[in-house]
Amino acid sequence: MLNSVVKKPVISEKSISAQSSGNKYTFLVSAQATAKQVAMAVTDAFGVEVVKTNVINLPAKIKRFRRIKGIRAGRKHVVVTLKKGQTIPLFEEETK
Secondary structure (H helix, E strand, O other), X not given: XXXXXXXXXXXXXXXXXXXXXXXXXXXXXXXXXXXXXHHHHHHHHHOXXXXXXXXXXXXXXXXXXOOEEEEEOOEEEEEEEEOOOOOOHXXXXXXX
């Protein structure tokens, strides 16, 4: 179920800062996925308790290069807030 709903984690400056300060993790999900489906998939895959989910729909944009027009695909992100004290080991940074 994880692969059909959650595509991959979003690794950006904003998502990493939200992760460290507020225990929030951002995932790129399929366009048909709902917040409940994402919460269930994250709970099943990582064994954590999801408190809240926020959905962000990023619309498609028209991009132009000289005379060539194209469309950048739209995306759907979900920000998952975990119960206090829980983490997802996939995002943990190794320190040496």
